[in-house]
Amino acid sequence: MSQMSRRAFLRTAAAAAALPTTTMLPRLAHAADFTFKIGHDLAESHPLHMRIIEAAKRIKDETGGRFDLQVFANNQLGGDTDMLGQVRSGATEMVFMPDMVLGTLAPIASITGVGFAFGAYPDVWKAMDGDLGATIRQGISKTGLQVMDRIWDNGFRQITSNVKPINTPEDLRGFKIRVPSAPLWISMFKAFGAGPTAMNSSELYSALQTKVVEGQENPLSNIFTQKTYEVQKYCSLTNHMWSGYWVLMNGRAWKTVPKDIQQIVARHINQSAVEQRSDVEKMNVALEKTLTDKGLTFNRPQLKPFQETLAKAGFYAEWRKKFGDEAWSVLAKYAHGLA
Numbered sequence: 001m002s003q004m005s006r007r008a009f010l011r012t013a014a015a016a017a018a019l020p021t022t023t024m025l026p027r028l029a030h031a032a033d034f035t036f037k038i039g040h041d042l043a044e045s046h047p048l049h050m051r052i053i054e055a056a057k058r059i060k061d062e063t064g065g066r067f068d069l070q071v072f073a074n075n076q077l078g079g080d081t082d083m084l085g086q087v088r089s090g091a092t093e094m095v096f097m098p099d100m101v102l103g104t105l106a107p108i109a110s111i112t113g114v115g116f117a118f119g120a121y122p123d124v125w126k127a128m129d130g131d132l133g134a135t136i137r138q139g140i141s142k143t144g145l146q147v148m149d150r151i152w153d154n155g156f157r158q159i160t161s162n163v164k165p166i167n168t169p170e171d172l173r174g175f176k177i178r179v180p181s182a183p184l185w186i187s188m189f190k191a192f193g194a195g196p197t198a199m200n201s202s203e204l205y206s207a208l209q210t211k212v213v214e215g216q217e218n219p220l221s222n223i224f225t226q227k228t229y230e231v232q233k234y235c236s237l238t239n240h241m242w243s244g245y246w247v248l249m250n251g252r253a254w255k256t257v258p259k260d261i262q263q264i265v266a267r268h269i270n271q272s273a274v275e276q277r278s279d280v281e282k283m284n285v286a287l288e289k290t291l292t293d294k295g296l297t298f299n300r301p302q303l304k305p306f307q308e309t310l311a312k313a314g315f316y317a318e319w320r321k322k323f324g325d326e327a328w329s330v331l332a333k334y335a336h337g338l339a
Contacts, residue, residue: 032060032068034257039077039086040096040245043225047279048096048152048245049073055272062264067257069094069265084248087145093253096245098154099136100182108139111323113241115188115315116307117335118156121281124242127334135330140246146254148247148266150273153280155219156239160228163214165299166236169309178204178216184319188240191313192306201226208232219243220287221280229294237300247273307337 042048049071056069077083077092080101086092088105103110111132118124127133128151140147159166159177166172173193179185181198189196197213201222207213208231216228217240223229247269254262288298310316316338320328332338 033066034261035068035070036093036249036253037070037072037077038094038096038247039072039075039083039092041075041080041083041098042073042096044073046073046221047276047283051272051276051279052096052269055268058268059265062268063261067261067265087248087250088143090250090253092250094247094249096152097248099151099244099246100180100184102140102246102248103182103184106136106139106143108136108323108327109246110182110184111136111327111331113182113184113243114319114331114335114338115184115191115240115310116238116303117331117338118242119239119303119336121277123334125277127331128244130334132330132334135327136246140248144251146249146251148249148269148273150270151244151246152273153277154243154245155221155280155284157217157219157241157243158223159215159217159236159238159240160223160232160296161215161234161236162208162211162232165234165297166215166238167299167301169306176212176214178207178213185241187318188310188315191310191315204228205231217241220284220291223296224287224291229291229296233295233297235291235296235298237298238306239303240306304337311337 038052040048040052044050052069052071056071059067059069077086077095080098081104083092083095084097084101084105087095087097099109099112103113112118112128118127133149133151137147137149161175163175164171166175169192172189175192175194177189177194177196178199179189179196180201186196186198197207199207204216205226205228208216208228215232217238218226218228220235223235257265292298323331328338
């Protein structure tokens with residue numbers, strides 16, 4: 001595979017996802033009745049951004065210009081925590097919020113990040129479009145925020161290392177790994193006997209380069225865009241956590257929108273969510289090839305031993321107690337071995 005610039009590759013990956021052709025609507029003469037801002041933390045080249053732009057165009061068209069959804073990418077409205085505060089206060093009407101960040105407000109939202117809960121995408125979508133997603137949305141609604149029915153894909157997280165591939169749980173013992181500042185991550189890697197270090201993503205490259213940590217974990221898209229491959233040798237496809245983005249609305253702002261327009265907005269955003277999931281899955285296939293060309297060596301460990309190690313360490317029992325038996329039993333329907 002020929003070398004590509006980061007920008008050219010992401011453009012190609014997005015195109016490979018077979019995005020439908022859209023035409024730019026002529027600007028309507030009158031102002032919209034409802035103008036909503038929506039922010040997210042991903043690049044404009046990411047399928048999430050491209051799909052929500054498409055949804056915004058369809059919404060504007062079908063409502064005759066009455067609803068104008070303005071999209072702000074790449075943390076233009078602030079970081080995730082900032083944007084969560086803004087949508088709660090009404091300073092921003094809508095936001096794409098990562099489930100683990102949302103978990104600081106609605107703890108049930110982070111249940112999707114339980115280690116090695118999902119083996120593959122079919123399990124994820126059955127759960128999230130089924131009663132697990134409904135359980136999480138019910139928890140979110142208690143915060144005063146409204147939430148769309150379909151969650152968007154961020155992806156499965158993989159482990160990279162500069163010392164050795166991670167083939168077995170024993171390979172994580174004593175392994176110095178950077179993790180986000182979230183209790184679920186820290187708890188899981190401690191259960192493996194690793195040495196997790198919580199730090200912001202802005203510090204990650206330097207920490208890997210100077211060997212403050214030996215490895216990190218992220219979806220392939222982040223491994224590529226953050227150039228982690230320049231300071232890592234191995235990428236183990238552990239699928240140890242899956243994460244997604246919920247589309248949240250400020251409850252007061254959403255209630256001002258007539259029901260017929262709400263239905264149009266929701267239908268197009270949920271449609272784009274399903275299309276974006278397919279985009280990301282295809283993009284990951286292309287990314288594995290590209291990252292191999294960049295010098296990363298990939299391996300696919302057996303995942304059951306990791307799950308068994310977490311069970312023996314009491315990780316699942318601890319988090320079952322925190323999430324509650326009822327929510328855990330719903331998760332266990334889709335995550336084999338957690339009952």
